[in-house]
Amino acid sequence: MDADRVQIMMGNQAAAAGALAAGCTFYAGYPITPSSEIMEILAAELPERGGVFIQMEDEIASISAVIGASWAGARAMTATSGPGLSLMMEGVGYAAMTETPCVIVDVQRAGPATGQATRIGAGDILQARFGSHGDYCPIALSPWSVQEMYDLTARAFDLAERFRVPVFVLADEGVGHLRESLELHGEIEIARRRRDPSAPPFGTDSPDGVPPMPAFGDGARLMVTGSTHDEWGYRRVDHPEVHARLVERLNRKVLDHTAEIARWDERLCDDASLVVLAYGFTARSALAAVKQLRAEGVRAGLLRLETLWPFPEDAVTALSGRVDALLVPEMNRGQVALLARACARCPVHGLSQTDGEVIEPERIAERAREVLA
Numbered sequence: 001m002d003a004d005r006v007q008i009m010m011g012n013q014a015a016a017a018g019a020l021a022a023g024c025t026f027y028a029g030y031p032i033t034p035s036s037e038i039m040e041i042l043a044a045e046l047p048e049r050g051g052v053f054i055q056m057e058d059e060i061a062s063i064s065a066v067i068g069a070s071w072a073g074a075r076a077m078t079a080t081s082g083p084g085l086s087l088m089m090e091g092v093g094y095a096a097m098t099e100t101p102c103v104i105v106d107v108q109r110a111g112p113a114t115g116q117a118t119r120i121g122a123g124d125i126l127q128a129r130f131g132s133h134g135d136y137c138p139i140a141l142s143p144w145s146v147q148e149m150y151d152l153t154a155r156a157f158d159l160a161e162r163f164r165v166p167v168f169v170l171a172d173e174g175v176g177h178l179r180e181s182l183e184l185h186g187e188i189e190i191a192r193r194r195r196d197p198s199a200p201p202f203g204t205d206s207p208d209g210v211p212p213m214p215a216f217g218d219g220a221r222l223m224v225t226g227s228t229h230d231e232w233g234y235r236r237v238d239h240p241e242v243h244a245r246l247v248e249r250l251n252r253k254v255l256d257h258t259a260e261i262a263r264w265d266e267r268l269c270d271d272a273s274l275v276v277l278a279y280g281f282t283a284r285s286a287l288a289a290v291k292q293l294r295a296e297g298v299r300a301g302l303l304r305l306e307t308l309w310p311f312p313e314d315a316v317t318a319l320s321g322r323v324d325a326l327l328v329p330e331m332n333r334g335q336v337a338l339l340a341r342a343c344a345r346c347p348v349h350g351l352s353q354t355d356g357e358v359i360e361p362e363r364i365a366e367r368a369r370e371v372l373a
Contacts, residue, residue, distance in 0.1 A: 006183050011149040011175045012037035012079075014182055015105050016045070018153035019077055021188045024103075025051040026074035028065035030058055030084060033117040034173040035107035038079040059084035063091030066102045071224060073215035075157055075190070077103035082111045082124055085131070092166050093132030094226045096250065099202065099213070101160035101193065105153060105169040107176040110331075110356040119356030120173040122280055122331040126338075128168045129309045135247050137254040139261060140168040140309035142279040143175055147182040152306070154188045159261065162191040163253055164210050170308060172331070174281030174358055202246075203231025209253030255310055262312035265304040266319070268294065272301030274368055275319060277328045277340055277348075279305040282359050286329055289364035300368060308336070313343040320344035325371050327351060329364050 009017070016038045019027075027042045039055075046053040052069070056062040062078045069076040080088065085106050095102055106128065110121035128140045139159050141152040149171060156167040194212035197220035204211040211231070214220040223233030228243045236242040254261065268290060269275055278286035283304040293300040303319055303326075305312060320326055326344055328337035329351040337350040351367045353359045 006181050008179060008181055009146055010037060011143070011146045011171065011178045012107065013041060014146045014150040015079070015153045015169065015171070015176075016041035017184060018150040018188075019103070019157070020045060020049070021150075021185060022075065022154040022157035022190050023187070024075050024077055024157065026066070026069040026076040027051070027078065028054045028056050028062045028069070028076070029078045029080065030056055030062055032059075032081045032084045034109055034176050035079045035081050035105065037176075038105060038107075059087035060091065063088040063095070063102075063104070067091060067095050067098070067100045070100045070102050071216055071222070073195075073217075075161070077105065077157070079105040079107065081107050081109050081117075082121070083114060085124055085127065089127075089131040092138070093134060093136065095166045096132070096136035096138060097134075097226045098224050099164040099211070099250070100166070101164050101213075102166050103153070103156045103160055103169065104166060105171060108170065108172040110354065116356040118173070120281065120331060120358060121354070121356065122172050122282065123333075123335070123354075124170060125308055125332065125335040128170055135251060137251045138166050138168060138309060139163065139254060140170050140307070142170050142305060142308050144280055144283045144304065145175065146178055146180045148306070149175060150182050150184070154190070158190045161193050162210070163257070164193070164213055165254060168309070170280070172280050178281075200231035202229055202233055203249070209249050209256065258310040258312070259314075261307060262310055262315070263306040264312050264315050265302075265306060267302040267304070269301035269303065269319060271299050273299045273324045274372055275301045275303050275323050275326055276364060276368065277303045277305070277316065277326050277336070279308060279336065282329050282331060285359050285361045286364055288361035289368065292361060292365050293368055298368070298372065305336070311339050316340055317343045317345060320346045320348075325349060327364070327368055327371055329353070329359050329367070331359060
């Protein structure tokens with residue numbers, strides 16, 4: 001793939017290209033619709049670039065291999081869909097506890113369980129944040145275009161390396177199989193993890209809360225455990241203060257940087273009386289609906305969330321304080337609407353669709369008219 005040129009590409013292809021541009025050197029995964037094209041491309045490309053591709057026996061093994069590769073110094077990723085993500089959840093919790101940078105692209109489909117393997121859905125939003133037990137805070141990005149499948153996959157590697165956390169790219173079947181133009185940027189500069197074998201790998205006095213992460217082979221005496229541990233990795237499962245300090249830092253290193261991690265896009269919101277809050281593929285329909293409503297004289301706007309975790313509460317709170325209502329269309333039973341209601345200063349109305357079909361602009365516009373009436 002040549003740099004600095006525009007191509008027509010599928011969203012899943014763009015995610016693979018973004019991973020390569022970000023310097024991905026390891027992929028482990030299991031084929032699952034509708035994400036399989038990512039795996040197919042990296043199976044061909046990584047060995048040609050000196051990287052490693054492994055097809056694992058299942059998604060449990062996949063996330064485990066990704067974690068191990070990351071501790072060996074690789075920029076590592078996997079891709080899956082809902083059923084595979086469920087299998088990965090124990091590994092995600094382990095990655096959070098051990099502060100392992102890794103990227104997980106989840107091309108969502110209609111669930112629950114096996115659901116509709118080839119149909120669209122967006123039911124994994126809360127699972128990405130709360131799917132594994134205990135208190136931790138991953139990062140999750142939500143692309144709405146082929147360009148963002150490329151850009152946000154690359155950004156996911158940057159955030160994973162910088163904050164030492166698992167980062168999700170919460171795509172959906174619509175974006176994954178969409179074809180449109182995008183601009184390739186060649187190699188993309190990504191944060192480099194600090195690999196100081198003389199410093200504690202699980203504790204720091206640095207304001208960012210992110211300790212250095214030496215790789216196996218760097219000379220550090222590494223102990224990597226999912227049990228409560230001190231700054232050097234020693235198990236301290238009977239020490240309340242050690243556990244409290246560890247869990248606090250694991251969360252604060254992300255939450256204290258919400259302002260720089262979270263991104264969103266406001267369109268036509270300056271004079272809006274109703275704002276459609278949307279994300280992913282549904283945001284495309286939402287923008288079309290907002291333009292249609294504007295043509296009818298309705299003061300509608302769009303707030304599109306590019307980042308879902310950490311949830312951009314400040315943006316939702318500020319905007320909701322200036323409008324009469326928020327409308328949240330989703331291909332689930334109201335997962336982001338639930339989050340919006342917790343921080344909004346105006347009524348929040350949902351529009352749920354769980355039939356495996358895209359939400360059409362006219363349905364959003366019709367619901368908006370009902371809300372305003």
